[in-house]
Amino acid sequence: MKRGIDVRMKTLLRRLLGVERTVIVAVLWVGSGLVVRVRPDAWWSRKPCCGVCGTKSPRYDRGDGVRWWRALDLGTTQVFLEGEAPRVQCETHGVVVAAVPWARHKARMTRRFEDTVAWLATQCSKSAVCELMRIGWRTVGRMIERVVHEAEEGGDGLDGLRRIGIDEVSHRKGHRYLTVVVDHSTGRLVWVAPGRDSATVRAFLDALGAERCAQLEVVTADAAPWIRGPVTDRCPQARLCMDPFHVVSWATKALDEVRRAVWNEARRQGEHALAKELKGARFALWKNPEKLTERQTAKLAQIQDTNKPLYRAYLLKEQLRQVFQLSLVPAMSLLEKWLSWARRCRLAPFVKLSKSITRRRKEILAALRMRASNGRVESLNTRMRLIMRRAFGFHSPGALIALAKLCLGGLCPPLPGRLRHSG
Ligand SMILES: [Zn+2]
Secondary structure (H helix, E strand, O other): OOOOOOHHHHHHHHHHHOOOOEEEEEEEEEOOEEEEEEEEOHHHHHOOEEOOOOOEOOEEEOOOOEEEEEEEEEOOEEEEEEEEOOEEEEOOOEEEEEOEOOEOOOOOEOHHHHHHHHHHHHHOOHHHHHHHHOOOHHHHHHHHHHHHHHHHOOOOOOOOOOEEEEEEEEEOOOOEEEEEEEEOOOOEEEEEEEOOOHHHHHHHHHHHHHHHHOOOOEEEEOOOHHHHHHHHHHOOOOEEEEOHHHHHHHHHHHHHHHHHHHHHHHHHOOOHHHHHHHHHOHHHHHOOHHHOOHHHHHHHHHHHHHOHHHHHHHHHHHHHHHHOOOOHHHHHHHHHHHHHHHHOOOOHHHHHHHHHHHHOHHHHHHHHHHHHHHOOOOOHHHHHHHHHHHHOOOOOHHHHHHHHHHHHOOOOOOOOOOOOOOO
C-alpha cells in the first residue's frame, strides 16, 4: 500500500483501532499483517509523562527506537501499531519509557487488546482465549495483572464494609494458600493476598484502617485462631460468626472417617464385594441428595439396607446441612436436636464433631441470625475454587489473584467500545 493516506482514511483507521490522542502517520503491509505507524498527538507530546506513575517528566532520550504493539485484529488480519518509545526522567522512577496513549506501561499490546483479553478471561475457557487472541496463557496472566493494577488505582474498594467473610483458599494442590475477604452484602471479593496466617489478616486490617475497622458489624470465618485473634483485637465491636460452609465441611469429613472405618473393617473381614461397594459409594454420600443421579440414589438405598452405622452418619451430615437452609427459629431447634442425636450416635467422629460444635455454638447461632437477615450467602470458597482451576498454568500468584479480582471483585473492564453494564 502507498504510504501516504488521506485524512478520511486516517480518521477511519483511528476509529477502527479505537486509539485516542494518536496520529496515524502511515499504513503498510508486512507479511500478512497490517502495520500502522503512529505517534502521540501534539497535546500528548507537549507533556511527556512517566510510564509508571504518569507524572509529567522531562524528556531523557529517544529510547531503543521504534516498537510494535499488537492491536485487535481487523476482521481476520493481525494489526500492529509501530511507534517511537522515548524515555523520560521521572523524579521517582528514574529513566523510564514515557507513557503512550494507546497502551499500558510495559505492555506489548494495546489497551483495547488487553481489555478484551481481560473480559474474555472471565467468560471463556483458557484455550478459547488463547486460540482466539493468538497469545499464550502466561501472557494473559501478565495482561490481566496490568488491567487489575490500573483498575485499583481508582481506590482500594474497602469503603462501606459492614459484613464481611474471611476465608482461606488453597491453590497449587493445597501447597499454597490465599486469604480472601468478601463483602457479604454485595457478594463481591474485596481483598486477596497470598498466605494464611495472622500477619496476612493484619495486613488486611491495616489496609482497612482503624476507622473502617470500627464500622464492621459482622465477620464470618472458620474457627481458625489466625483469623479470630487479629479480628477480635482490632474490631472488638464486630460479631464473629461461624461460616456455615466450614461447619458442613466438618460433617462431610466426619462422614468420610466413618465410611473409611467401615470399609477397612469390611476388607479385614475379607468381604471384598462390600468393600468395593463402599468405595464406590463415596460420591453418593458426599453429594447433596437433590443432586444425586438415579444410580447414586440406588446406592444410598443399598447402604440404608446393609450398613446402618454408615447410613446414620450420612443422615447426620445431611441434617446438619439442613440446619443452614432453614429460617432462624426452626434452624435453632433443629441444631439442638442434631446436637443431642450426635452426642448419642455411637460414631466417634460425630461425637467429636458435636463437641466442637457445642464449643462454637455462639458463633454458629450468630451465623444463623445473620443468614436470616442477609439471605443466602453463596460460598466464596466454591466460586474461588472454580477460578483456581482456570488459573492453573499462570506463572505467579499475582496473575491468579488478578483473575479472581476480575471475576469476583468487579474489576473487569467492559468490552472496548461498549458501555459498562449496570448492576
Ligand atoms: Zn514515575
